[in-house]
Amino acid sequence: MKKLLFAASIAIMGVLPAPMASSQEITLRVANYGGAFTASQRKYAADLFTQRTGVRIQFIDGNPADHLAKMIAARGREAPYDVVYLDDDVQARAIQAGVLQRLDPSLVPNLAHLYDEAKNPEGYGPGMLFYSVGLAFNVERLREAGIPEPKSWADLWDPRLAGRVAVPDLSTIMGRNFLVAAARLNGGDERSLERGIEKIASLRAHSYYTSSATLTTQFQSGDVWAAPWINGRAWGMIDRGAPMRFVIPTEGGFGNMTTIDVAAGTRHAREAHAFINFVLDPLPQLGQAYEIPYGPTNRTLAPVLAAYPELSKKFPASPEDLKQLILVDWKIYNSNHEQAVQLWNRNVIRRR
Amino acid sequence: MATRESRPRRWRHSRSSEPDGASGAGWTWLILPALFVLTVIFFLPMAYLASFSLRPHIGAGTVGSGVTLANYVRFLSDPFYLGVLADTLLIGFVVVSICLLLGYPVAYFLARSRSRWRGVLIFLVVAPLLISTVIRNLGWLPILSDSGLINWVLLELGLTRSPMRLMNNTTGVIIALVHTFLPFMILALVTVIQKIGSDIEEAARNLGAGPLYTFFHVILPLSRPGLLAGYLVVFTSVISAFTTPAMMGGKRVLIMSTLIEQQIRSVLNYAFGAAAAMILLGVAIILTLSSLRQEAKQ
Amino acid sequence: MTTRSNFVLSGIVGIVLAFLMLPLVAVMVSSFSGGPPMAFPPQRFTLRWYEAISADYYGALRTSLIVAVGATALSVVIGTLAALALRRGRMRGQRLLSILCMSPLMVPTLVIGVAGFQFTLVLWDIFHLSIADTIIVLTLGHAAFCVPFVIRSALVAQAHYDLTLEEAAQNLGATPVETFFRVTLPLLMPGIITGGIFAFLASFDDVPVALLLGGSNTVTLPVKILTSIEFSFEASIMAVATLVVIVSLVLMLIVDRLIGLESLIGVGRG
Numbered sequence: 001m002k003k004l005l006f007a008a009s010i011a012i013m014g015v016l017p018a019p020m021a022s023s024q025e026i027t028l029r030v031a032n033y034g035g036a037f038t039a040s041q042r043k044y045a046a047d048l049f050t051q052r053t054g055v056r057i058q059f060i061d062g063n064p065a066d067h068l069a070k071m072i073a074a075r076g077r078e079a080p081y082d083v084v085y086l087d088d089d090v091q092a093r094a095i096q097a098g099v100l101q102r103l104d105p106s107l108v109p110n111l112a113h114l115y116d117e118a119k120n121p122e123g124y125g126p127g128m129l130f131y132s133v134g135l136a137f138n139v140e141r142l143r144e145a146g147i148p149e150p151k152s153w154a155d156l157w158d159p160r161l162a163g164r165v166a167v168p169d170l171s172t173i174m175g176r177n178f179l180v181a182a183a184r185l186n187g188g189d190e191r192s193l194e195r196g197i198e199k200i201a202s203l204r205a206h207s208y209y210t211s212s213a214t215l216t217t218q219f220q221s222g223d224v225w226a227a228p229w230i231n232g233r234a235w236g237m238i239d240r241g242a243p244m245r246f247v248i249p250t251e252g253g254f255g256n257m258t259t260i261d262v263a264a265g266t267r268h269a270r271e272a273h274a275f276i277n278f279v280l281d282p283l284p285q286l287g288q289a290y291e292i293p294y295g296p297t298n299r300t301l302a303p304v305l306a307a308y309p310e311l312s313k314k315f316p317a318s319p320e321d322l323k324q325l326i327l328v329d330w331k332i333y334n335s336n337h338e339q340a341v342q343l344w345n346r347n348v349i350r351r352r
Numbered sequence: 353m354a355t356r357e358s359r360p361r362r363w364r365h366s367r368s369s370e371p372d373g374a375s376g377a378g379w380t381w382l383i384l385p386a387l388f389v390l391t392v393i394f395f396l397p398m399a400y401l402a403s404f405s406l407r408p409h410i411g412a413g414t415v416g417s418g419v420t421l422a423n424y425v426r427f428l429s430d431p432f433y434l435g436v437l438a439d440t441l442l443i444g445f446v447v448v449s450i451c452l453l454l455g456y457p458v459a460y461f462l463a464r465s466r467s468r469w470r471g472v473l474i475f476l477v478v479a480p481l482l483i484s485t486v487i488r489n490l491g492w493l494p495i496l497s498d499s500g501l502i503n504w505v506l507l508e509l510g511l512t513r514s515p516m517r518l519m520n521n522t523t524g525v526i527i528a529l530v531h532t533f534l535p536f537m538i539l540a541l542v543t544v545i546q547k548i549g550s551d552i553e554e555a556a557r558n559l560g561a562g563p564l565y566t567f568f569h570v571i572l573p574l575s576r577p578g579l580l581a582g583y584l585v586v587f588t589s590v591i592s593a594f595t596t597p598a599m600m601g602g603k604r605v606l607i608m609s610t611l612i613e614q615q616i617r618s619v620l621n622y623a624f625g626a627a628a629a630m631i632l633l634g635v636a637i638i639l640t641l642s643s644l645r646q647e648a649k650q
Numbered sequence: 651m652t653t654r655s656n657f658v659l660s661g662i663v664g665i666v667l668a669f670l671m672l673p674l675v676a677v678m679v680s681s682f683s684g685g686p687p688m689a690f691p692p693q694r695f696t697l698r699w700y701e702a703i704s705a706d707y708y709g710a711l712r713t714s715l716i717v718a719v720g721a722t723a724l725s726v727v728i729g730t731l732a733a734l735a736l737r738r739g740r741m742r743g744q745r746l747l748s749i750l751c752m753s754p755l756m757v758p759t760l761v762i763g764v765a766g767f768q769f770t771l772v773l774w775d776i777f778h779l780s781i782a783d784t785i786i787v788l789t790l791g792h793a794a795f796c797v798p799f800v801i802r803s804a805l806v807a808q809a810h811y812d813l814t815l816e817e818a819a820q821n822l823g824a825t826p827v828e829t830f831f832r833v834t835l836p837l838l839m840p841g842i843i844t845g846g847i848f849a850f851l852a853s854f855d856d857v858p859v860a861l862l863l864g865g866s867n868t869v870t871l872p873v874k875i876l877t878s879i880e881f882s883f884e885a886s887i888m889a890v891a892t893l894v895v896i897v898s899l900v901l902m903l904i905v906d907r908l909i910g911l912e913s914l915i916g917v918g919r920g
Contacts, residue, residue, distance in 0.1 A: 029866055034881030060866045061881040069618050070865075072413045077780040080865055097412070163514065169603060171618070206498075207520045207602055213883045221686045223498035223515070341619070346432050349604045380739030386732035386751060386797060389724070394754050394762070394794045397769035401761070404768050454669075457662040473667070475906060480670050483898045484855045486872040487891045490879070491673025494680045497688040501676070504690045534670065562655075592758030595857040599876065609760050609858075616764055616862065626768065629761045640756045 026271055027056040031070075031084040034061030035213035036236055036292060041085075041279070044287030049278045055271045063210065064090040065171045071099040071263060079265035082272045087173040088127065088257045089330035091120075096334075100124050101262040107273035110280035110298065117319045118257060118297035125261030128279050129288065130295035130316040132325055133177040134253040136234035137226035138219060140243040150226055152250040153181045162204040164225040166218055169210045170337075170344055177254040178228040179340060180328050184251065190333040193340040201347045208349060219244065232292040235314045239293075246314075248325070255316055255325030257297070295321070405626035412620035423627035433611075437631070440607040443522065443597075444590040447529040448583055451537040454530070459541030464550055481535045489528050489599040496524055520602030528600045529593060533586050540582035544575045577649040584643030588636050608632045674895055681888035699889040707890050710874035716785060717860075717870065718853040721792035725849045729800030730842050736801070737808045748805075755798045763862035766791045770863070783865030791863045792853040799852060800845035807841020847905065 030046075032038045038059045046057035060067075064086040071094065074080050079099075086094060094100050102123040105111055111119060111126060118127035135150055142149055147160045156165050168175035183189055183196030206224050209215045212233045218224040219237060234246035260279055262272045278284060285296035286304065293314035296305070305312040316322045405423055410416040427433045462473060480488060495501045496518035503515040518524055548571055556566045572579070594609040601610065608628065615625030684694030736748050754762065770782040781787045815837065819829045860870040869877075871894070878887055 034877075035883075038882065058866070061877060063881075066618065069412075069620055072620055073617075074782075075413060077774050077782070080783070163517075206517075208604060210603060211881045213881050217686060217688060217883050221497065221499040221689050223688075345606065349606065379735050379737075380741045381735070382731040383735035383739065383747060383751070385728040386801070387747075389728055389790075389793065390751065390754070390797060393766070393790045395750075397762075397765035398757070400769050400772050401765035454666050457659055458666050461659055461663045473663070475902070476667050476670065479899065479902060480674065482851060482902050483674065483895055484872055486855075486857065486875050487677060487894050488673050490875070490887065490891050491675075491677040491680075493688045494676045494690055494692075495672060499686075499689040501690040531670065531673065534666070588756075592760070594758070594760040595872070598857075599879070609758065612760060612764060613858070613861075616767065622768060622771075625764060629764045633757055633761050636758055637756055 025056070026054075026268055027058050028082045028268055028271055028275055029058050029060060029080070030275070031064075031067040031081040032059045032061060033063070033085060034211060035216070036233065037212075040288055040291035041284075044291065045275075045279045045284040048284065049275055052278075053271075053274065055268075055275070057275065063171045064173075068094050068097070068099070072097050075099065079263045081263045082266040082268050083275055084261050084263055085128075086125075086259050086261060087176075088259055089173070089176060089328070089333060091124065091259045091261060092330050093334055093337075094261070095122065095124055099264050101264045101266070101269070103262060103276070104269075104273060107270065108277045108280070110277050113300050114280065114297050115299055115319050117322065120259070125259045125276065126280070127257030127297050128260045128285075129258050129297060130255065130319075130322055131258065132231045132248060132253045132255055132316055133174050133228060134231060134234075134246055134248045135226065136219070136229035136237075136244060136246045138222065138224075138242075138244050141222060141225045145225075147225075149245065149247075150249075151247065153178075153228075154185055154251070155249075156226060156228075157203055161226055163206050165203065165205050166207055166209050166215055166224040166227040167200060167203060167205040167348075168215075168228055169208045170341055171210055172212075173256055174228050174230055176333065176337075177256070177328065180326075180333065181228070181249075181251065181254070190328055191336070193333070193336045194343055197340060197343040197347055200344075231315055232294040235293040236291075252326040255322040255327050258294075289315070401626050402630060404622055405630045407623050409621050409623040413622065415623045423624045424631075426624065427627055427631060433628075436606050436611050437608060437635075439522075439605075440591050440609075440632075441635075443526060443529070443607060444587050447526055447533065447590045448537070448587045450526075450530050451534050451586060452541075452579075452583065455534055455537040455541055459538045459545055462538070463542045463545035464553075477535050477538050480531070485532060485595045486599065488531065489596055492519065492524065492528055492531075492600065496527065519600065520604055522601070522605055524600040524602075525597045525605050528596045529590055532593070532596055533590060536589070537582065537586050540585065541579070544578035544582060545571065547578065548574050577646045581643045581646035584639050584646065588639040588643070591639075592632070592636055677888055677891045677895060680885070681892040683885070683888075686885070699884075699886040700893075702884065702886040703889055704886070706869075707871070707874060710869045710871040713785070713868055714854055714870040714872070717789050717792060717868075718850050720785070720789040721796045721853045722846050722850045724789070724793050725796035725800045726842060726846045729797045729845060729849075730804050730838070732797075733801045733804030733808060737805060751801050752798045754795045755802070757795075759795060759856060760858040760862075762794050763791065763859040766794070766859065767862040782863060783867050785868055788860060788863050788868050788870075791859045792856060794859075796849035796853055799848040800842065803841045803845030803848065804838060807838050807844075811837060 032041060038061055042057070042059065046059070050056055060081065062070075064084070067081065067084055068086070068090050070080050071084070075098070084094075084100075091100070103111070103120075103125060105123075114126055118130075120126055135153070135156070137150055139149065141164075145160065147158065150156060150158070150161075155161075168178055170176060170179065179193055179196040179200065180190050181196075182199035183193055186195035186199040188195035207218070209218065209227070212230065215224065215227055215229065216233065216237060219227075219242065229246070231246055234244060238244050238246065260276050262269060262276065266272055280298055282296075282298055282300055285298045286301055288294060289296050289301075289305075289311065293311065295312075295315040295317050302318065305317045316325065404415055406419050406421070407415040408418060408420050408422060458477065462470065462477070465473075493500065497503070498515040498517075498519075500518075502518060503512075506512045506516065518527070552570060552574070553566055556570045561570070591608065594613065597605055597607055597610055598613065601607075606614075609632070612625050612628045612632065615621050615628060619625075679692055681699055682695050682697070683689075683692030684696040684698075685692065732751055736744065736751070741747075766787075767782070770780075770787065773779045773781060816829050816833055819833045820826070824832065855872065856870070857872050857876065860868070860873050861876075864870065864873060875887060875890065878884070
């Protein structure tokens with residue numbers, strides 16, 4: 001399988017445009033998630049980009065919400081980043097805060113190759129991958145403890161799992177998705193986030209994780225047995241031999257996009273556009289999907305994915321797959337977000 | 353030693369018996385660089401901090417103009433925030449008390465010991481202080497985590513059936529803070545105990561007092577101001593600490609320092625964050641002044 | 651003291667010392683463990699975490715050292731001058747000046763950081779000066795709490811200072827300037843060095859100021875480690891930490907030989 005994928009990539013590479021003329025020592029500061037995702041983007045996008053153009057990429061790790069806070073804090077002064085990877089809901093907030101630039105389509109020709117759903121209607125950065133949020137759990141530990149495998153969000157509240165569930169913090173996309181899931185369990189939705197807070201407050205969590213890297217360690221050490229998580233990271237662990245499983249809960253998993261944008265006020269707009277274009281190229285997209293199973297947004301890869309169902313079953317491989325999942329209305333969510341954070345502080349984490 | 357009379361007459365008379373040039377108005381100018389630098393990097397920013405705390409919060413990352421007490425009112429009238437302040441003080445109290453209990457025997461030993469190991473022991477006590485706080489806290493991960501040393505021992509010995517939560521909560525913060533400040537407490541206590549000559553203790557012992565009795569009825573009363581001063585100093589440092597609670601509390605432990613950081617870096621409410629910072633500062637100043645008064649009493 | 655209470659006391663001292671050493675030992679043991687860093691007991695001795703230390707850590711170390719050296723140098727110069735002025739100057743409001751110069755010690759470092767950060771916003775608004783995220787501003791931010799350390803140590807050193815030594819020097823024909831450089835300064839040197847060491851350690855250890863005044867261009871080692879713990883936890887963190895512990899211990903031994911650790915007694919910051 002690996003050989004065929006490789007051959008397919010080489011073939012696709014032949015179709016790619018000629019490399020840019022190399023520029024002097026420019027370093028792009030790119031805000032990313034960290035951990036395995038930064039590593040895979042470095043491998044398949046950044047390093048290759050540097051080879052072709054001479055432009056260096058410096059990744060700065062953190063949650064998109066933290067990156068947004070930094071950009072807002074620096075408003076008017078020098079932008080702290082040139083390119084940012086953001087969750088789609090964070091992108092909506094960033095656009096509203098005015099810290100992103102619209103893309104110049106002539107500098108990002110790959111935009112034409114994307115699914116329509118991945119394009120931003122207002123001309124800002126596109127989605128560069130699709131992913132889903134569902135349930136990840138450790139099969140071995142559950143079996144040893146005699147607990148049946150969870151099939152729904154509600155199963156996380158099973159008293160036998162008390163103290164073994166890691167709840168994602170609101171600074172992560174999983175956290176925000178899970179909050180909506182909890183709200184739905186409690187008879188509400190993204191309009192009534194306080195119901196979600198109420199529900200989550202009643203869950204005896206092991207801890208509240210703020211990054212996938214932390215959760216990976218907690219799963220590895222066996223401290224945590226189940227958690228809402230993102231398909232790519234969970235499958236990453238499964239592919240490396242961890243005794244885990246990732247399922248879409250019966251109430252519905254959540255569909256999301258990771259967007260890549262140009263920061264407002266960057267001094268290297270051309271190089272930023274070029275990097276974004278490169279990230280959307282078939283080879284980096286395919287490499288990323290292979291390394292961590294996220295769905296590429298570049299349409300041209302659809303036939304390749306169709307030929308390898310073992311790979312494409314791990315992620316939303318197309319907009320149709322995405323529509324099977326719950327798509328949160330982030331505009332509504334964002335208008336309630338600050339209040340949700342306050343309630344979270346008071347009711348969820350303020351306990352010994 | 354040269355006396356006034358024998359000093360050659362070309363030297364001017366100064367009021368004190370100090371040699372020429374050892375003091376005088378000339379030296380005063382040397383304070384100017386420090387004053388200037390401190391004004392720019394400390395006094396001015398602090399003044400602006402105070403002013404930020406009195407401005408209205410009009411949006412993430414901005415402060416409005418005009419003077420308002422709204423931020424302070426918001427803090428002081430909300431039981432949630434008052435609870436954060438109370439938690440901070442409570443944690444401070446618990447940590448320093450534990451430090452006092454654990455530190456006193458060690459300080460007593462070091463103060464009175466004549467053994468050749470004294471130097472080594474002092475080195476071991478001081479060593480953790482000179483290693484970066486972040487590194488010290490990193491070491492607690494393999495010890496306090498669910499699969500770490502302590503839980504391994506407890507589970508192997510059958511003392512518990514499921515791991516005890518010792519990290520990412522207040523317990524972990526307290527353990528790590530005790531570790532951070534114990535050496536300070538020990539060193540402060542050594543000074544205090546040394547001030548009370550061992551002859552007084554010997555006298556008490558000769559009169560038949562046991563070590564515990566001596567402690568409560570001889571050493572404690574004599575060293576009370578010094579003990580109190582040391583207590584207050586360490587207490588102030590504990591409530592001001594940021595790195596350790598941030599690392600060990602796992603975003604769950606909300607005390608003044610982590611609250612302030614959250615407001616400034618995530619929520620971007622600069623005005624409220626400034627107000628919280630001023631409140632913390634106020635408490636720290638009151639405590640420091642109290643400790644200085646105690647020290648002066650000694 | 652009776653042998654039994656001696657024994658009990660030694661026991662307690664032993665336990666407390668073991669507690670103090672525990673995290674440091676854990677860091678070192680963990681760095682060689684093949685399994686996950688949070689787990690005990692350690693498995694499979696390996697050196698691969700040391701090989702895996704990414705170059706970013708060395709960059710962060712460099713930044714930390716540059717800032718610490720800069721802040722210490724600045725503090726030593728202006729702090730010593732200030733201490734001399736406070737001890738020997740004859741001016742009104744001497745006590746007030748003394749309190750002013752030491753006041754940063756009363757302020758939590760986090761508050762200094764917040765004040766500094768908000769000050770950079772003010773500087774932008776008024777002068778369109780963007781100085782955040784530069785080595786200079788971080789050095790100055792650290793100097794805010796380093797200067798008082800030096801002043802305090804230098805003042806303490808002067809308290810034990812015998813002015814008759816200067817008198818003797820001048821009796822032997824030295825000019826006031828010569829006296830200063832050949833008698834005063836050398837005698838004050840241990841105190842100045844102590845203050846300098848405190849300042850350096852405080853700067854190197856600092857997290858709040860570096861977090862608030864720094865950015866992607868000025869990542870100090872503690873900040874780098876903190877970010878790594880949250881966002882890319884690999885066991886090479888433990889390897890980095892072990893190296894820091896070893897270097898610190900070696901430096902400590904050197905300092906101990908030169909001036910004796912007992913002279914470093916004092917209360918610092920958390």
